[in-house]
Each structure stands twice: as C-alpha cells, then as structure tokens.
Amino acid sequence: MQITELFPSILQLALMEYSDGAIGDFMPDFYTSLPDLQEHLFYPCAGGMRTIRRPDTFAFQDVESYLFLYTHKGQGVIHSEGESLPLGEGSLLFWDCRDYLQLRPVTPEWMVYLLFFQGDAVSVYYEEICKLRFPVFSLSRQSLIIDNLRRITELNKTTSPHHALEENRLLTDILSDLLLELHMGQLNVKTAPPYLTKIKKQFDTEYQKECSITELAAQSGVSRYRLSREFAEYYGQTPIRYLNSIRLSHACTLLETTNQRVHEIASAVGIDSVTHFINLFKAKTGMTPAAYRESYHAFRKAEHS
Numbered sequence: 001m002q003i004t005e006l007f008p009s010i011l012q013l014a015l016m017e018y019s020d021g022a023i024g025d026f027m028p029d030f031y032t033s034l035p036d037l038q039e040h041l042f043y044p045c046a047g048g049m050r051t052i053r054r055p056d057t058f059a060f061q062d063v064e065s066y067l068f069l070y071t072h073k074g075q076g077v078i079h080s081e082g083e084s085l086p087l088g089e090g091s092l093l094f095w096d097c098r099d100y101l102q103l104r105p106v107t108p109e110w111m112v113y114l115l116f117f118q119g120d121a122v123s124v125y126y127e128e129i130c131k132l133r134f135p136v137f138s139l140s141r142q143s144l145i146i147d148n149l150r151r152i153t154e155l156n157k158t159t160s161p162h163h164a165l166e167e168n169r170l171l172t173d174i175l176s177d178l179l180l181e182l183h184m185g186q187l188n189v190k191t192a193p194p195y196l197t198k199i200k201k202q203f204d205t206e207y208q209k210e211c212s213i214t215e216l217a218a219q220s221g222v223s224r225y226r227l228s229r230e231f232a233e234y235y236g237q238t239p240i241r242y243l244n245s246i247r248l249s250h251a252c253t254l255l256e257t258t259n260q261r262v263h264e265i266a267s268a269v270g271i272d273s274v275t276h277f278i279n280l281f282k283a284k285t286g287m288t289p290a291a292y293r294e295s296y297h298a299f300r301k302a303e304h305s
Contacts, residue, residue: 007045007065007116014060018102021056028114029153041164042119042171047153052076052103052110055298059102066122067101068115068174069093070139070149074107075286085136086252088284092145094135094178096126106295107286115149117171125175132182148174192234195220199227200235200242207246208270213239247271248284255293262289 008027015023028048045065049072052058059079075088079102086106087093095101097116129135139145148170155163155170192200199216216239217227231239247269254265266277281289 011046011060011063011065011116014063015058018059018061018100019057021052021058023058025056026050026052026058028116040120041168042117042122042175043164044152044167044171045116045118047113047115047117049111049113052105052112054105054108054295057102057104059100060097061100063097063116065097065116065118066126067093067095067097068113068117068149069095069103070113070146071110072113073111074105074109076103076105076107076110076112078103085134086285087136088286090139090141092137092139092178094126094129094137096123106292113149115152119168119171122175125179128179129182135178137178137181145174145177193230195222196231196234199231199239203239203243203246207243207250208268210270210272211243244271244280245284248281251277251281251289252285252292255289256296265289 012023012027015026019026028046028050069087070092071087071089073089075086077084077086078093080100103112126135137145152167152170155167199220203211213227214224217224220227222230228238231237231242235242237245251265251269254260254268258265260268262278263274266272266274269277271277271280278288281287281292285292287295
C-alpha cells in the first residue's frame with residue numbers, strides 16, 4: 001500500500017492518542033512520493049533528526065510503517081508490551097510500527113534520527129532479524145549504515161525517479177547489512193572455543209562475583225591477551241566491557257524496582273568501588289544512578305497520574 005502522502009496524518013493521529021508531549025516536536029520531515037515507482041520499492045515515508053526532552057513521552061501503534069531510530073546523543077528507553085529496553089548513543093532500533101511503542105528520554109535531551117519507511121519486502125527482513133534477536137544494533141560512528149541513513153535524508157531534497165531508485169538501494173543495503181551482521185554473529189557464537197563459552201556463561205550467571213581476567217586466562221590455559229582478543233572477536237566486546245554491561249543492566253533493574261542504596265546496588269552487581277560504579281553507570285547512561293532512579297520514578301508517577 002502506498003501511504004507516503006497520507007503518512008503525516010496517520011502518524012499524527014496515532015501520536016495524539018498515546019503521547020504526552022509536544023507532538024510537533026516529534027513529527028519528522030515529510031517525503032514526497034512517486035507512487036508508480038515506489039509500489040515495488042523500499043521507500044521512506046518520513047524522517048529527520050529530532051530532540052526528545054524530558055518529561056515528554058511519545059507513543060504510537062497501528063501505523064503501517066517500519067521505523068529506524070538511531071540514537072545520536074543522550075539516552076532513552078523504549079517500552080512495549082510490559083518490557084523496557086534502554087537505547088544509548090550509537091544504538092539503532094528497527095521496529096514494526098503496527099506494534100505499540102513508547103519512547104521516553106532518560107537524559108534531559110535525547111537526540112535521535114527517525115526514518116519511517118515501507119516496502120513489500122521489509123516484513124521479510126524484519127521477521128528474519130526477529131528470529132535471531134530483538135532488533136537493536138550497536139553501531140560505530142564510522143558505520144556505513146549511519147552514512148546511508150544520512151544520505152537518504154539528503155536525497156529527500158529532490159524528488160525524481162533517480163532519487164527513488166537511490167533511496168531503494170540505500171534501504172536495501174541497510175537491511176541487508178543488518179541481517180548479515182546477525183548471521184555472522186550467530187556463526188561466530190556457534191564456533192566460539194569451549195573455554196570462551198564457559199567464561200561467557202560465568203559472566204551471565206555469576207556477574208556479582210569478583211573476577212580476574214588474569215586468573216580466568218590461567219585457568220583456561222591461554223594468555224590474558226589471547227583471552228581478551230578472542231572474546232572480543234566472538235562476542236563483540238572485551239571480557240571486562242561485556243561483564244560490566246551485564247552488571248549495569250542488572251543495576252538499572254535494581255534502581256527501578258528496589259529501595260537499595262547506591263553502594264548496596266554496586267556491591268550486589270559485583271562492583272566494590274562505589275565511585276567506579278557511578279563512573280561506569282554515568283558513562284553508560286549519561287547520568288548518575290541516583291538521577292536515573294529519580295527520573296524513572298518521576299516517569300512512572302506521571303504515567304499513572
């Protein structure tokens with residue numbers, strides 16, 4: 001279904017029903033259309049850079065479109081079907097907008113790039129990606145995907161058959177790159193050496209225990225350098241960075257669901273130094289643990305008022 005010309009009103013009505021904020025600040029720029037060509041191509045419906053500010057929240061569902069949401073700066077949280085997921089700088093969300101999605105900034109300002117798009121084959125990519133994992137990707141600043149998203153925005157300045165074909169090519173490249181990245185990741189995980197899978201499982205289940213990479217390397221019969229290099233090769237992060245990521249995710253849950261003090265939470269997730277914990281948490285979320293808890297509870301209170 002060709003919806004480009006109707007998309008602004010469709011999105012605006014959905015936002016008005018579910019959101020609590022200045023909808024005009026969220027509404028992206030709109031694309032003109034070439035219906036005859038786009039009937040068989042991937043095509044953008046709307047897109048642009050937007051800054052979502054606390055305490056505004058934006059939500060929608062039943063919108064016939066897919067969404068790329070790239071976090072350029074700050075951090076936000078998405079809520080859907082009772083689950084929450086933080087999105088930090090460099091993350092890319094791929095979402096079917098027929099499903100409910102709520103966006104909430106965690107930092108005072110959450111700068112995001114939005115691209116709503118459609119095409120007959122998008123659902124195929126989306127379903128394949130969802131079979132492998134929840135469709136959130138961590139991108140480096142040098143990622144070609146980011147560059148391709150930017151180029152689609154620039155192409156919007158002119159409408160012609162050439163530009164429609166170029167937008168289709170760029171969207172095809174983005175979707176293909178994301179799916180290939182996941183398949184390669186699955187291949188790497190399956191072929192990871194047994195000693196690495198054992199260490200990863202230990203991190204996942206015993207994250208609260210004291211950890212020494214030197215001791216783990218000695219127990220595995222490899223050097224510390226080899227352990228760090230191969231762990232990053234198969235799992236995308238160094239051992240310590242991966243372990244800290246697990247610890248901080250659990251810390252966020254404790255901050256949201258308990259009244260434990262910050263030093264108690266730090267200890268509960270395996271970080272003895274409160275100062276180190278606060279520094280790690282701030283680097284991940286852009287705010288201190290206390291500020292994160294305050295922001296979360298303020299949001300929940302506003303949501304139920």
